[in-house]
Amino acid sequence: MRSTLSTSESVTEGHPDMVCDAISDAVHDRVPAVGPLSRAAVETRITTGLSDVAGEVSTAAYVDSAAARDVVPEIGHDSSDKGFDGRSYGVHAPAGGQLRRGAENIVAARPATRAEVRVAYAMGRAAPGGLFAEDLGTRTVGVARLRGGDADVFGLRPAAVVADLGLLCSVYAQTEAYGHFGRPGLGLPWERTERVADLRAAVGL
Structure with a gap:
């Protein structure tokens, strides 16, 4: 192990x-x-x-x-x-948010009980060059199905990430301390698990 x-x-x-x-x-x-x-x-x-x-x-x-x-x-x-x-002084989310959302939905959909999702991009290319989904030994489906399902359900091109997570809205200031992830009480878009049914269908559950 x-x-x-x-x-x-x-x-x-x-x-x-x-x-x-x-x-x-x-x-x-x-x-x-x-x-x-x-x-x-x-x-x-x-x-x-x-x-x-x-x-x-x-x-x-x-x-x-x-x-x-x-x-x-x-x-x-x-x-x-x-x-x-601050009264007198002379005048940094987001593919990471989509990956967090993918991992949250994997766990909620139960093809694995633990998940870590990583992605790699190349400059000048919208589509990711690589997608890695790690189940930490907890998957109930093949790893190829796990990765493929995640890629099918969650758009990872920059425009899709912006649209899915509503990144043109004002959501950042409340996250500058104590972390961006693992804070469901803030209602942040990357903590949503509304794609569970789609993900289960994509991996054959």
């Missing part, structure tokens, strides 16, 4: 990494709000009194600095005594 070791990181809201993520996610949320077909891919760097938001934004509307500025006091950085004051 093969064993694997997986690690993950989780930090609280005030950690600098999370401040950067919170600012980036606030910008990502604001962009589709001002234009449904807008796109954003930004990263944030911070130091005392300064945030540097850089990347690519495609929109016909204007996204002002408040998209970044407003989120910092909400985290608790509201005084220079704390090293960062």
Whole structure:
């Protein structure tokens, strides 16, 4: 029996990494709000009194600095005594979400009781170059059927991922701390298991 070791990181809201993520996610949320077909891919760097938001934004509307500025006091950085004051300072989901959704539906549909789904893409190609579904020794169907069923039911081209998960809507800011996955109480699209019947049919259950 093969064993694997997986690690993950989780930090609280005030950690600098999370401040950067919170600012980036606030910008990502604001962009589709001002234009449904807008796109954003930004990263944030911070130091005392300064945030540097850089990347690519495609929109016909204007996204002002408040998209970044407003989120910092909400985290608790509201005084220079704390090293960062959001009131005065001079102005990062998603194929991973679809893979999470695929794994959740595999477990709910019961072709396996544990699942890990991975995908690989090549630059310039919409269709994934490889799909790997690991059942950790719990599958009740052949591995080829498991992988094929997952690929048939869940679109993995970028446009399909965006449409299936509603990624043009504002869902990111609430996930910048404590993780994007395993939080059903937030109603996030990648936690849904509404494809169970389709998946069971695809794998022959």
